[in-house]
Amino acid sequence: MSERTGAQTRPGHRSEHFVVVFAGFHRPWATWIAHRLESHGHRVTLHRWDPRREVPLETALGDLLLASGRLLLVLSDWFFELGPRREGEWSEALRGVVAENADRFAAVNLTNRSLLPATAVLEPVDLWGIGSQEAERRLLGRLSLPTGAARRTLPDGPGTRYPNDPPAVWGEVPRRNARFTGRDDLLNRLQEHLMDAEQGTAVCTLLGMSGIGKTQLATEYAHRFSSDYDVIWWVNSDMRGTQRERLGELAPELGLVSGSEPGERIRAVHDALRRGEPYGRWLLIFDGWDEIDTDLLPEGPGHVLITSRNRSWTTTGAVPLEVPGFQRHESTGYLMRRAPRITAAEAAEVAAELGDIPLALVQAAAWLGESDMDVADYLRMVRDGEFSGLADQGDFDGVPRSSLTSWSILINRLRETQPHAVELLTLCTAFAPGRIPIGLVRHLPPDQLPENLTWLAGDLPGWTRALDSLVNYSVLTRDTRGTVPGEPGPEQESVHMHRLVHDIVGRLTSPDEYRAHRRVVRRMLAAADPGNPQDSRLWPRYAELLPHLEPSGALGSHDRRVQETVLNCLRYCHRSGEFRTGMELAEQVRARWSELFPPDHRRMLDLTAQQGNIMRSYGVFRPAFELDRDILARLREAVPAADPTALMTATSCLAADQRYLGQYGEALQMQRQVLETADELLGPDDYFTLNAAHNLGVGLRLLGRYADAYETDLENLRRRESLLRARHAATLVSGIACARDLRMMGRYRDALARQELGMRLHLQVLGPHHPQTLRARHNLLLCERRAGGFQDVGAAMALLLEQMEQVHGRGHYATIGLVVDHGNHAREHGDLGQARELIAEGEAGFRALLGPAHPITTGMLTNTGLVLQAAGERAEALTMFEAAYAGLAATLGPDHPWVLGCALNAAAGRNFTGRLDGALELSRDTLRRSRHALGEDHPLTLSCEVALAMDLRAVREHEEATKVEQDALQRLTRTLGAQHPHALSARQRARPYWDFEPYLG
Structure with a gap:
């Protein structure tokens, strides 16, 4: 008590x-x-x-x-x-x-x-x-008590919610098992751990072998203690893709405005749960989470319950709760409820024989409850090993031999009495365990089914009897999650099959039968493919199909429709941001297709293109380059000559790899070839041609040819607006490109005006947390920073960084780039401690991602030098400036804008350390080259002119210094306005500097 x-x-x-x-x-x-x-x-x-x-x-x-x-x-x-x-x-x-x-x-x-x-x-x-x-x-x-008002108001806590009031959000928790037995002590301990945890998210993990009842415990906890929560959300976690999709589906249930990408929805969910708004009492249940990935764990005032076989969860801070077998009185109580005809002594004997394992007891109770077999006969068959071949195979996660034998008894008896039920059951083994969309089979015409399975498509009463029988015998459970209210139709029915049952039935299925059923499932998956992985509204269907590709044999199928479904699932992974899952799937597909096709086959080219896209998006640049380089070499050496379209596609992929690896000149040359070929083969209005033109603009921008890039991007924007529509995602990308070009050309106000419009369109079309929207917001903040007069840019950068981290992760190149820009802003506004921390993080991140010789990594040295210089460490700063200047000049040539910016900083470093003649010489040369490369009125050119005036004054060349300074001030006022920070700093004779904005394309 x-x-x-x-x-x-x-x-x-x-x-x-x-x-x-x-x-x-x-x-x-x-x-x-x-x-x-x-x-x-x-x-x-x-x-x-x-x-x-x-x-x-x-x-x-x-x-x-x-x-x-x-x-x-x-x-x-x-x-x-x-x-x-x-x-x-x-x-x-x-x-x-x-x-x-x-x-x-x-x-x-x-x-x-x-x-x-x-x-x-x-x-x-x-x-x-x-x-x-x-x-x-x-x-x-x-109780004969006064019914007036309560005498005191008690604080909120367990018991304060009225049990008849359901949670505001109830997220597809499995149906309550009316036969659930015992486990009260474990459930109470679980509740105590969660309720008594310190402020912040409480995480408990139910650990145990297959069949021990972890999922049943989690289900019972959700139902039994539902009155303690406002939100209860169930997340199937045996596949990362379906896990992320399911977690993201909580966003609209919480009333959150989010885009369609899983990453953005998850970010919005995590943020709402962390703040406890709109609900602070929430419970998330991650069922079957064996692959640890703590990035998906939410934080906040709520509770997290995990079921897993992976004991490494104990190292993450989650409270482990071992799930043992039933206690004997729980076993006997369950058996007697399910099979009322047996005695307590008989129930105890069965429980002892089966080791008190819940899943085994479920099967035994179902059999003894549905059949008229004597307990003595049942136990004799189990003990004598009448069907012991299964138990001799081993590798059953500690399940006793007697339990495996009892399953063999049930399934073999069903073969004799209800063959349709067993045919349906064995069909399920051609799917992955867990949730199985079995109703899809009824979409197939009978001529695509083996003769013994044609009844599945036409015999609805037989279908219903077979499924009901399997549910009654506790072999399968109906899974109604995601269906419309009420009972789903046969075509929408899904079932849940425990992985242990899946393994047992699979081993009792003949090889010929298994092969036939896998062919059926592959056809089902192809028929269920919506055919448009670019449409985010269809992503839940792809997430549902994805787990079943490998078990059904779809990855090695010769069927062209099945192969296209596999490619569409890869495209879904890329579009939805499931890069890790996509990389794993692509490797599996490559291993199978390498046995089916030569390396230069069109299917292999399509696979390589999708795999490369995923690898680049994930930040795995060098392996993507090697993959694309090898396939292009094979195509070029092919006899007879390869399909020109295939060559063009492979060339485009390799050009993209080269851009990310810093090989800007080679990439631009190759991209020009791609665009010329696309224009010739496909025409100027083809979607591929438009993408090729966009990539050409990226290449020009990376080489510092901003005016040429703008001309290319502006023309491509006009074509996309005409051919696609103004609100198409690709058109919005072109808008970002044009705004970036304008900013790099020094036309800050024009860039800001265009990006403000683009930002509004991104919010309307893609939502606030779509990766492309985040990219647009990043560019908008940079436009605001360069345009001047925006005091809240730092706070906005901090918020955007949090969003970027949720969507991409801290180590993604897009996030690292924002870390650097945030660090530069912090240094500029006097927060040297934060600047030092962020710039160091950015430099280390890019070095690890790109290597020490990449232009981005080299350019980061000048940002480090600016932090050191602000801290008074002038000699150390000069070393960084000179290293960045020399390194980039050797890689990109003396006239690249990045090189000119590093030269501007190096001249300042020389001046501050007393090397006045060297500073003056470098400033004169830098101004000359900047005028040639960027024009006389470009902000960087004018900064070089202001710096030259200061170096002239330092060596007492006052007359020339005054003339140079007055020209620079006039041009700054005319170009940027008298109140722009650059103009104000020049009047105050503050030394100009250039900070490096890392840009990968």
């Missing part, structure tokens, strides 16, 4: 003591009743009551009378199955012990079903299906 003490009562009101007696099934009701009684000034003791079968019921009821106070029984039809006990035993006890002590007993009723007639002696008051205020009034009335 656990006592809950209420407040002291006011004078004139008598405080009473109540013992609330409940089955573990109804703890939420007991805690709510206690909460309400305490609010009226009474003392309450909660007593979970589940007397062992061997204890006479009259004795157990009599023991309750030993407690002081009145006894309030929380009744339901479940309450009278405790033990379990015969109806007559309950009737005798109620007419005896309870009737003799009627003044000590009272009851509430939680069900609309009929209770035992003898319960009339308890005079139970009905709380089923009514509101909280009426329930409280009836409760107090039954």
Whole structure:
């Protein structure tokens, strides 16, 4: 028992003591009743009551009378199955012990079903299906207590929510198992761990072997303690792709405005859960999460429950709870409820033989409950190993031999009595375990089914009988998640198959039958392919198909439709941001297709293109380059000559790799070839041609040819607006490119105006957290920074960085680039500590990602030098400036804008360290080259001119210095405006600097 003490009562009101007696099934009701009684000034003791079968019921009821106070029984039809006990035993006890002590007993009723007639002696008051205020009034009335207002307001906590009020969000939790037995101690420990955890997210992991009941425990916890939560969301986690899709689906349920990408939806969900808005009491259940990835774990005031076989969760801070087999009394209680004809002794014998493993007991109870086989005959077959071949195969995660034999008995008996049920069951083994969209088979015409399975498409009564039989025998469970309210039609039906059952049935299936069923499933997957992985509305369907590709043999199929489905699933991974899953899938496909096709086959080229896209998006640049380089070399050497379109596609992929690897000149030359070929073969209006033109603009921009890039991008933007539409995602990308070109050309106000428009369109079309929207926002912040006058850019950068990290991860190149820009802004505004930290992180990140010789890595040295210079470490800063200048000049040539910017900083470093002649010489040369490369009015050119005036003044060339300075000020005022920060700094004779914005394309 656990006592809950209420407040002291006011004078004139008598405080009473109540013992609330409940089955573990109804703890939420007991805690709510206690909460309400305490609010009226009474003392309450909660007593979970589940007397062992061997204890006479009259004795157990009599023991309750030993407690002081009145006894309030929380009744339901479940309450009278405790033990379990015969109806007559309950009737005798109620007419005896309870009737003799009627003044000590009272009851509430939680069900609309009929209770035992003898319960009339308890005079139970009905709380089923009514509101909280009426329930409280009836409760107090039954106990003869005043029904006025409560005397005190108790703090929120377990029991404060009315159990009849469902959670505001209920996320596809499996149906409650009406036969769930025992586990009360474990469930109570689980609740205590979650409720008593320190402020912040409480995480518990249910650990145990297959079949031990982890999922059933999690399901029961969600139902039993649902009144403690406003949000309960179930996430199938055996596949990362489906796990992320499912977690992201919580966003609209929370009323969040988010885009269609899983990453953006997950970010929005994590942010809402962390803040506890709109709900602070939430429970997320990750079922079957064996591959640890803590990035998906939410933080906040709620609870997380994980089921897993992976014991490494103990190293992540999650509280581990080992799930053992049933206790013997739980085993016997379950068997006797499911098979009422067997005795307690027989139930104990079966439980001992099966090792008290829940899944084995479920199967045994189903068989003994549905058949008329004697327990002795059943045990004889199990012990004699009549079907022992399965057990001899081993590798069953510690499952006892007897349990495997019992499964063999069931399935072989079903073969004899219900062959259709077994045919449907074995078809399920051609899918992955877990959720199986079995109804898809009914979309196939009979001529695409083997002769023995044609009934699946045309015999609806047979379908229903077979599925019902498998559910009744607890071999499968119906999975109605994601369906419309009510019972789904046969074509929409899904089932859940435990991985252990999947393995057992698979090993009992003949090789010929298994091969035939895999062919059927492959056809089902191809027929279910929506054919448009670019459409985010169809991503849930692709997430559903993805887990079944490998088990069905789709990855090695010769069927062209199946192969296209595989490629579409890869395209889905790329478009939806499932890069890790996509990389793993691409490797599996490559291993299978390499046995089917020569390296230069069109299917291999399509695979390589998709694999390269995923690798580049994930930041794996060198392997993508090697993959594309090898395939292009094969195509060029092919005899007869390869398809020109295939050559063009492979060349385009290699050019993209070269851009990311810093091989800008080679990439530009190759991209020109791609565009010329695309224009010739496909025409100027083809989607591929438009993409090739966009990539040409990227290449020109990376080489510092900003005006040429703008001309290319502007023309491509116009064509995309005309051919695609103004709000097409590709058109919006061209808008970002044009705004970036304008900014790099020094036309800051024009760039800002264009990017502001583009930002509004991104928000309308793609949503605020789409990766492309984040890229647009990043560019907008840079435009605002360069345009001047925006004081909140730093705060906006910090917010965007948080969003980027949620979508891409901290180590992604897009996130690292924003880290650097945020660090530059922090240094510029005097936060040297934050700047040092962020710039160091950015430099290390790019070095690890790109290598030490990449232009981006080299350019980062000048940002490090600016931090050192601001800290007064001028000699160290000069070393960084000179290294960046020399390194980039050797790689990109002396006239690249990045080189000119590094030269500007190096001249300042020389000046600050007393090397005045060297500074003057470098400043003169840099200004000359900048005028040639960027034009006389470019902001970088004008900064070089201001710097030259300062170096002239330092060597006492005052007349020339004044002339150069006045020209620079006039041009700055005309170009940027008199109040622009650059113009103001020049008037104050502050030394100009150039910070490096890392850009990969």
